Amino acid sequence: MFDEFDRKVYAAGRHVFDAGDIGDCAYLIVEGQIEVVIHENGQESRISLMGAGEMFGEIALIDQKPRTATVRALERTVLVPIQRSLVDDLLAKSDPILRHLLLVILERFRNQVTTIPSQHLFSPAQSDQHAVLKKEVTRKLSLAHAITRALTHEEFRLYYQPICNLEHGHIAGIEALIRWEHPVKGLISPMDFLPLAEQTKQIREIGLWTLDRACRDWTSLKSITKVDHPFVSVNLSALQLTSSTLVEDVKAVIHKYNMPPKELKLELTETVMVESPEEALKILNKLISLGITLALDDYGTGHSGLDYLQRYPIGTMKIDRSFAAYVAKSPQSLEIVRSSIALAHSLGMNVVAEGIETEDVRALLIELECEFGQGWLFDKASPLNDLIARYGQTQ
Ligand code: C2E
Ligand code: CA
Ligand code: CA
Numbered sequence: 001m002f003d004e005f006d007r008k009v010y011a012a013g014r015h016v017f018d019a020g021d022i023g024d025c026a027y028l029i030v031e032g033q034i035e036v037v038i039h040e041n042g043q044e045s046r047i048s049l050m051g052a053g054e055m056f057g058e059i060a061l062i063d064q065k066p067r068t069a070t071v072r073a074l075e076r077t078v079l080v081p082i083q084r085s086l087v088d089d090l091l092a093k094s095d096p097i098l099r100h101l102l103l104v105i106l107e108r109f110r111n112q113v114t115t116i117p118s119q120h121l122f123s124p125a126q127s128d129q130h131a132v133l134k135k136e137v138t139r140k141l142s143l144a145h146a147i148t149r150a151l152t153h154e155e156f157r158l159y160y161q162p163i164c165n166l167e168h169g170h171i172a173g174i175e176a177l178i179r180w181e182h183p184v185k186g187l188i189s190p191m192d193f194l195p196l197a198e199q200t201k202q203i204r205e206i207g208l209w210t211l212d213r214a215c216r217d218w219t220s221l222k223s224i225t226k227v228d229h230p231f232v233s234v235n236l237s238a239l240q241l242t243s244s245t246l247v248e249d250v251k252a253v254i255h256k257y258n259m260p261p262k263e264l265k266l267e268l269t270e271t272v273m274v275e276s277p278e279e280a281l282k283i284l285n286k287l288i289s290l291g292i293t294l295a296l297d298d299y300g301t302g303h304s305g306l307d308y309l310q311r312y313p314i315g316t317m318k319i320d321r322s323f324a325a326y327v328a329k330s331p332q333s334l335e336i337v338r339s340s341i342a343l344a345h346s347l348g349m350n351v352v353a354e355g356i357e358t359e360d361v362r363a364l365l366i367e368l369e370c371e372f373g374q375g376w377l378f379d380k381a382s383p384l385n386d387l388i389a390r391y392g393q394t395q
Helices: 085-093 096-113 124-152 194-199 203-224 246-256 270-275 277-289 306-311 331-346 359-367 384-391
Strands: 008-010 015-017 025-031 033-040 043-051 070-073 077-083 156-165 171-182 186-188 231-235 264-268 293-299 316-319 350-353
Touching: 077 085, 096 124, 124 171, 124 194, 124 203, 156 203, 156 384, 171 203, 194 203, 203 231, 203 246, 203 384, 231 293, 246 264, 246 277, 270 277, 270 293, 270 306, 277 293, 316 331, 331 350
Parallel strands: 171 231, 231 264, 264 293, 293 316, 316 350
Antiparallel strands: 008 077, 015 070, 025 077, 033 043, 033 070, 156 171, 171 186
């Protein structure tokens, strides 16, 4: 399994490392036997005996502190060093909460087995890094806790933003966008709590709440539109889309509010199709068979493979707002939008351009045969009652 070159041979009695040495690798025993000893009050005591196939010194793969014990070969022993660089990358990518917990546990362990004062164990740079990590973790853990409280105290709100027919401006559909009305901090944007909720999986419960509330509100919201088949759009997170209960949840909510299924549109991003393509395809087909429709959100920001655009049962393409912002200024953005619209139409999809703020952009998009638009030019996202007050019972 290992290259001859990687191996290190230790004669009987030779030390692999001593307590106090700075550790930078772990060791795998290929053959032979080692003992792990510690020194206390001038006395040496053996704490472990290990042989072929076992690993020691592994804490050095995670932190950068001195060894807490001495290891020596009891007979001719062959070892393979495992360098820290192998796990550095994995650790850097791991969740900061897990990384922090691991470091806290290691520190506790080290404080029990070493007599070296902990301030001497850390370099100033390491202390700073740890302090930053600790701060971030504390912020995340308290935010996660506050999200749980927000769910039970009903602190989430849905705001609604019209999606309009570009030419005559009539409201064709309405997108539900979540906000957190924090009792102290005020209104919090979804981008400030949804990414964490996704990591902690709290997004599942938030997503169910959103779906339920949007369908419940739809009965009154629907009255502000005057088109034949208006719809309410609900955003789905990647995690919800791989949940085995999603189809049943959607079915139950449609039934609960006696909602015509074609009036519910679910918005998803490309992430889920890239990460779990087959699983997502199955779920999306089941959703379609319930009669609801699907929209691909933020088109142009992800992986945009032709392959899944063809294979997935998506009825609407939503072009990300970053393109609308430049469509009038950059020929490149204009070309991207033109070809995206053409592609969507050739696949039988209709198109919503997001983030329309000016009449110029609206006019350009009409020229490109884009059907729908969403953005501040038409309206911002507002609470249900404000929207009803603004548009009355009919537009
Ligand atoms: P999104 O789905 O792309 O939603 C559109 C975002 O663009 C909204 O931001 C909306 O307020 C903003 N917007 C609309 N028109 C304009 C415009 O003309 N100019 C500019 N600059 N912005 C405009 P918001 O409400 O902050 O939502 C941000 C993102 O959070 C959403 O992006 C969506 O990905 C996510 N999100 C919101 N609500 C939910 C939810 O209930 N569930 C899930 N999973 N995600 C949600
Ligand atoms: Ca969306
Ligand atoms: Ca979007």
